[in-house]
Amino acid sequence: MTRRYEVVYIFDSSLDEAAVNERLARFHSLLGADVQPTVNHWGKRSLAYPIKKRETGYYVVSQFEVAPAVLPEFERAIKLEESVIRHLVVQIEGEMPRPMPIEAAVGAEEDEE
Numbered sequence: 011m012t013r014r015y016e017v018v019y020i021f022d023s024s025l026d027e028a029a030v031n032e033r034l035a036r037f038h039s040l041l042g043a044d045v046q047p048t049v050n051h052w053g054k055r056s057l058a059y060p061i062k063k064r065e066t067g068y069y070v071v072s073q074f075e076v077a078p079a080v081l082p083e084f085e086r087a088i089k090l091e092e093s094v095i096r097h098l099v100v101q102i103e104g105e106m107p108r109p110m111p112i113e114a115a116v117g118a119e120e121d122e123e
Contacts, residue, residue, distance in 0.1 A: 012075045014102040019088070020067040020095045023054050030068055033091060038074070040084045047074035061095050073102070 021030050030051070038047050052069035061067070081099065088097050 012077050014073065014075050015081070016100050016102050017072045017074075017088075018098045019070045019072070020057075020061070020097070021070065022093045022095060023064065023066040023068050025068060025093055027051065029093075030070060033093060034070065034072070037084065037087055037091075038072070040087055041074060041076050041080055045074050045076055047072045064095060067095050 019034075021033070025033075034049060038045065041047070050071045052071065054066055054068050056066055057064065085097075085099060088094055
């Protein structure tokens with residue numbers, strides 16, 4: 011049985027996008043040949059607090075569907091990579107939240123008052 015997961019990576023901001031994509035390809039190859047992750051590059055952003063004496067990081071969010079038995083080796087590879095400052099893997103449960111239309115949001119706020 012497969013489950014849906016989301017991973018947020020924070021890479022060292024000194025890496026360029028090609029180097030980040032190379033590392034992502036290596037990580038995602040551990041998930042299996044048939045897995046096609048959805049990758050969203052957020053780019054360089056300021057960190058809320060310094061991590062390993064760094065003030066900025068390159069953020070990437072990835073979503074994929076795999077069997078839970080694959081995750082330990084995947085996370086081990088991420089931990090061994092020195093250019094990854096932080097990462098977080100979470101399981102996505104249920105339907106993805108969808109943005110509420112603006113008209114419906116305004117109407118809901120008026121009903122609360």
